[in-house]
Amino acid sequence: MDLRKLGRTNLEVTSICLGTMTWGEQNTESDAHEQLDYALGRGINFIDTAEMYPVPGHPKTQGRTENYIGSWIKTRKNRDKFILASKITGRSNMNWCRENDKETRHTPKQINEAIEGSLRRLNTDYIDLYQLHWPDRKIPPFGFHSYRDYDPNDMVPLEDILGTLHRHVEKGNIRHVGLSNEFGWATMKYLELANKNNWPRIVSNQCVYNLIARRFDYDLAEIAMREQVGLLAYSPRAMGFLTGKYDSGVSPVGSRGNLFKDFMGAYWDAENGWRDCNATALKFGLTPTQFALKFVETRKFVTSSIIGATSLKQLIENIDAHDVKWSNEMEKEAHRIHKTYRCPAGR
Secondary structure: OOEEEOOOOOOEEEOEEEEOOOEOOOEOHHHHHHHHHHHHHOOOOEEEOOOOOOOOOOOOOOOHHHHHHHHHHHHHOOHHHOEEEEEEOOOEOOHHHOOOOOOEOOOHHHHHHHHHHHHHHHOOOOEEEEEEOOOOOOOOOOOOOOOOOOOOOOOOOHHHHHHHHHHHHHHOOEEEEEEEOOOHHHHHHHHHHHHHHOOOOEEEEEEEOEOOEOHHHHOHHHHHHHHOOEEEEEOOOHHHHHHOOOOOOOOOOOOHHHHOHHHHHHHHHHHHHHHHHHHHHHHOOOOHHHHHHHHHHOOOOEEEEEEOOOOHHHHHHHHHHHHOOOOHHHHHHHHHHHHHHOOOOOO
């Protein structure tokens, strides 16, 4: 398994990261433990979760994913064998994530509460990478087609956010700080604040990235390369559309497309794009999953590609995609697809 530097730290993470967002909704606790054991056995050393998981977010399930990981850590007693990442919920109406707040924000008080809650559920004294799941600013974090400005006074100052995270780094609760679903302006401002105040430097930005959702290329990729704020790519298989499972036009029973159709967003409208990707994979003698995952893993600005699975069989196929040899012909086809459809998923 390839190892890549996490930002400018001395940590090296595997180019594949085990995602966990279905655990507690589509996966049982025993399923989660089985996947964790298998992933570490295959050499993966990087696990990503979040306080709001599983998805879709719900008050009855919030925190369950971290609890599953925590019970595994308690049983295996192997906390020093892997790098663990979690996230604080961005601005939202998911007030069930907090004790006495009407909405989730990135205030110092809420950051403190969120970190303490994650540490407790995860059965650990520290989190290696703590990420802001999406911005506190009133800006659409999950994709839009045109920019609309927001009131800059209606946001928690970035100084307060990073300063609070700095204090937790000093305490040892977290080791490094990352972003998620963040844009270029705030990424650079956080780097400026870190340099000015000797605060923790942002090491990563976790964003959607796949063959039909490539907006990261347009701006953030250059920041990732020049500033070593590498991409942690989530949804590399486009929520399953780049696996071939929806090619028949029918959502398989138990799939997210069957259970949570509204959660799949604009991928439904990107049918021409994902069908082309899947057909192209087959022309190369690959499964759609192999083509999709290897494309993401081979981008120079990607630190790690986050793979998730609802079955061990899926996880095995996802990890096996690492062994595919990426060719110039595959690169040309990926470029053709991008030129033809230009991020049809609108993310």
